Amino acid sequence: SQKKPLSGKNIVVTAGPTREKIDPVRYLTNHSSGKMGYAIAEAAKKLGGNVTLISGPVSIQPPAGVKVVKVESAEEMYQAVLKEYDHAQIVVKTAAVADYRPKYAADQKIKKQPGEEVLQLERTKDILYELGQKKQSQLLIGFAAETDHLEEYASKKLKKKNADMIVANNVKTEGAGFGTDTNIVTLYKKDGSVIELPLLDKKTVAMKILEEACLLLGANGE
């Protein structure tokens, strides 16, 4: 049988939201369902890859045959990705990682007080940026979830994070972004080329992203 395009390659995919603890009963999070990232893991597996799926808390089932690492916070996700990074050929950062976390996570439930409560936040690590800094020969693919100025922000992310491709989705568009089974994405590649995809099932979007990744790997001479 024909050799599959990703056989012998290690693919790391992050998916889902992160949870940033406020106290034992509360946290900050977002609307990521994990569907986009899980679809990428499934597509990478179909193409023959050894897939590690690093996932925040979601309610969907992982695809068969992939290694799943469950994490909660942005910091845990960072540590988990770093562990896999050196021996990865492709990293796809689909997760919706929190940019901020509570500065002080309380050990006890925070009790109601009269008046206003102010929650102090601090920045989490920008995982994609850190990976871009540590990049050797890995193909680094990030996402951009935007509500406006898609092209400008995606191009900026591509450069600033030293990524090879940014998959941009306008999360305000019907049928795109968080929670849906479909997505509308535009791929921005390092060589300046742009590929605009129509509304598609997330599984189809995932396959198209990985087909582009295979081309880029090929161009890197592997």
Ligand code: PMT
């Ligand atoms: O999970 P679904 O419901 O299917 O929804 C899919 C999705 C909308 C979550 C997905 O398509 C998507 O856009 N994922 C990226 C969400 C996001 O956090 O975008 P961003 O523009 O804030 O971040 C840009 C990139 O940096 C992303 O690759 C993100 O993983 C990464 N990042 C962000 C913050 C941070 N602290 N560390 C990061 O690595």
